[in-house]
Amino acid sequence: MSAPLIPISGLTVANRQKMSATLGQAGCSKSACGSSAGPADMDPVVWAKVKDHPCYSEEAHLYFARMHVAVAPACNIQCHYCNRKFDCANESRPGVVSERLTPEQAAHKVLAVAAQVPQLSVLGVAGPGDAACDWRRTKATFEAVAERLPDIKLCLSSNGLALPDHIDEIVAMNVDHVTVTINTIDPEIGAEIIGWIVHNRKRYTGVEAATILRDRQLQSLDMLRDRGVLVKVNSVLIPGINDAHLIEVNRAVKARGAFLHNIMPLISDPAHGTHFGLTGQRGPTPAELKQVQDACDGGARLMRHCRQCRADAVGLLGEDRGGEFSLDSLPDEVEDAPEARAAYRAWVAGERADRAAAAERADRAAAGVADRVLFAVCTRGSGRINQHFGKATEFQIYEADGDGIRFVGHRRADNYCLGGIGDEERMAHIVQVLDGVAYVLCQKIGERPRQTLARAGIEAIDDLGSDYIETAIAAVVQARTAQTAQRA
Known part of the structure; x- marks a missing residue:
C-alpha cells in the first residue's frame, strides 16, 4: 500500500532551485558512473560492452538507440503467443515488421539511420522469425554492417534451438550480446507454450519438443558463457502457466552465467491471431509482473526497462522511428557521420557523471521515507522530466523508500491528447494503468486530466x-x- 497522499504542488521556484543545486553537483554514483571504469561492482571489460547498449544497461537506455533489421523471417518453432503478422505499422510487439529486408538492403538502411541518428549504438537481428534459424541472412547482414560501421555493436535474439550450431561464427564476428528466449526449464510446462519445433529436419510436438528445446537452450547458455559472450534471457510471463515457475528459471539461468534476465508480460489479444489470444489466455497485470520480478530479486540480474520491441524498431527504447526510414525514402548514396556519434558519446559521458551525482544525493534525501511511494514519470529520454502528460505513451515507474530511489519498470498507455484534444476513454485507461501510483511527474499537464488523476x-x-x-x-x-x- 502506498502512503497517504500529501499534496506537493506547492513547491516554490526557490525551493526547486535550491534542491537542484543541492542534488545536481558532479560526482560518481554507487551504481553508475560516467567514468570509463564503470560501476565498482562490475568488471571493466563487461562495462565496456554494456555501457552503450540500451537493452543490457538500464542507464544506457536513457541515452542510446537501437535498430532492428528484419532480415530473418524463417523460424523453427511455433509458440502459442506468436503470430508474425506482416505490415502492421501501428503495433509494437515482437515479430511484427513493415518491411522484410535482404542483407544488402539492411546494411544500406543501417548506414542511413546511423548518419541521421547519432544516438545509434546497437544493431540487432530479432526476426521476424529467428536469427539463428535464418543464419545465412543474419550472418551476411552482420558482415556487411561491421565492414561499414565498426563502432556499432552487433546483437542477436534467438529461441536457442539452432543457436549451438553457430556459436563459433558468432564469436568470430565479435557479436558479444546474444538474447535467448527461455520460458521454462520444465518440459511439461513447455508443452503448454509451444505447438511444435523443427529440429534436424524433423517435426516434434508436446513434451518431446519442449525437452529438445530446453536442452538446446541451456547448451547455448553454457557455450556462450564459456566464450565470454554476454547473454540476456527473455522469459514471457504467462499467468497460470509459468508465472510461479519463473523463479526457478531465474535461478537456472543465473547458475549458467546469464548476465541479465528479462521477464516480459504476455501480449495477448484476439486481434493478433495467436493461439493464446484466440483461446482467451490473458496477460499479467503490471502488479502481477512486478510481483514475479520482485520474487526473483537476489537471483539473476533483472531487466525492468524492456519495451518488447518490433523486429524493425529504430530509436530509443519506448520510441519507434522506423517509419522515417522506409526503403523508398532512403537516398541512393549515404555518407557516414562517425564524428557525430563520437561527439554524442562524449556528451553522454559528461551527462552521466552529472546525473549519477544527482542520483546519489537523491538516494540520501529519500533515506527518511518509511513507506514505499511509486512515481510515474513522463520522459523522452536523457533521465529528465521532459514530456507533456498528454503526449506520453508510456510512464516510467520509480519507487522511493528508505533504501533510496530506483527505476522499477514502465507502463504503457495510449497518449491522452489527440490533436490537442483530450480523450476521456483513454484517460480512464490511464488511471487504471497508474494503479498504486501516488505522483505523476511531467513537464506540463492540463487542468482536466490533473483533476481526473x-x-x-x-x-x-x-x-x-x-x-x-x-x-x-x-x-x-x-x-x-x-x-x-x-x-x-
Missing part, C-alpha cells in the same frame, strides 16, 4: 520539468516528509 488519489506535478528524475523525486519526498512532520 486527483479524484483517483494521484497528484500530478508539472513544476519540476527538465529536472533529473531522481532529483525531482527527492524534492517531492523531502517536501512530503516535511509536511508529514508539521502535521504530526
Whole structure:
C-alpha cells in the first residue's frame, strides 16, 4: 500500500532551485558512473560492452538507440503467443515488421539511420522469425554492417534451438550480446507454450519438443558463457502457466552465467491471431509482473526497462522511428557521420557523471521515507522530466523508500491528447494503468486530466520539468516528509 497522499504542488521556484543545486553537483554514483571504469561492482571489460547498449544497461537506455533489421523471417518453432503478422505499422510487439529486408538492403538502411541518428549504438537481428534459424541472412547482414560501421555493436535474439550450431561464427564476428528466449526449464510446462519445433529436419510436438528445446537452450547458455559472450534471457510471463515457475528459471539461468534476465508480460489479444489470444489466455497485470520480478530479486540480474520491441524498431527504447526510414525514402548514396556519434558519446559521458551525482544525493534525501511511494514519470529520454502528460505513451515507474530511489519498470498507455484534444476513454485507461501510483511527474499537464488523476488519489506535478528524475523525486519526498512532520 502506498502512503497517504500529501499534496506537493506547492513547491516554490526557490525551493526547486535550491534542491537542484543541492542534488545536481558532479560526482560518481554507487551504481553508475560516467567514468570509463564503470560501476565498482562490475568488471571493466563487461562495462565496456554494456555501457552503450540500451537493452543490457538500464542507464544506457536513457541515452542510446537501437535498430532492428528484419532480415530473418524463417523460424523453427511455433509458440502459442506468436503470430508474425506482416505490415502492421501501428503495433509494437515482437515479430511484427513493415518491411522484410535482404542483407544488402539492411546494411544500406543501417548506414542511413546511423548518419541521421547519432544516438545509434546497437544493431540487432530479432526476426521476424529467428536469427539463428535464418543464419545465412543474419550472418551476411552482420558482415556487411561491421565492414561499414565498426563502432556499432552487433546483437542477436534467438529461441536457442539452432543457436549451438553457430556459436563459433558468432564469436568470430565479435557479436558479444546474444538474447535467448527461455520460458521454462520444465518440459511439461513447455508443452503448454509451444505447438511444435523443427529440429534436424524433423517435426516434434508436446513434451518431446519442449525437452529438445530446453536442452538446446541451456547448451547455448553454457557455450556462450564459456566464450565470454554476454547473454540476456527473455522469459514471457504467462499467468497460470509459468508465472510461479519463473523463479526457478531465474535461478537456472543465473547458475549458467546469464548476465541479465528479462521477464516480459504476455501480449495477448484476439486481434493478433495467436493461439493464446484466440483461446482467451490473458496477460499479467503490471502488479502481477512486478510481483514475479520482485520474487526473483537476489537471483539473476533483472531487466525492468524492456519495451518488447518490433523486429524493425529504430530509436530509443519506448520510441519507434522506423517509419522515417522506409526503403523508398532512403537516398541512393549515404555518407557516414562517425564524428557525430563520437561527439554524442562524449556528451553522454559528461551527462552521466552529472546525473549519477544527482542520483546519489537523491538516494540520501529519500533515506527518511518509511513507506514505499511509486512515481510515474513522463520522459523522452536523457533521465529528465521532459514530456507533456498528454503526449506520453508510456510512464516510467520509480519507487522511493528508505533504501533510496530506483527505476522499477514502465507502463504503457495510449497518449491522452489527440490533436490537442483530450480523450476521456483513454484517460480512464490511464488511471487504471497508474494503479498504486501516488505522483505523476511531467513537464506540463492540463487542468482536466490533473483533476481526473486527483479524484483517483494521484497528484500530478508539472513544476519540476527538465529536472533529473531522481532529483525531482527527492524534492517531492523531502517536501512530503516535511509536511508529514508539521502535521504530526
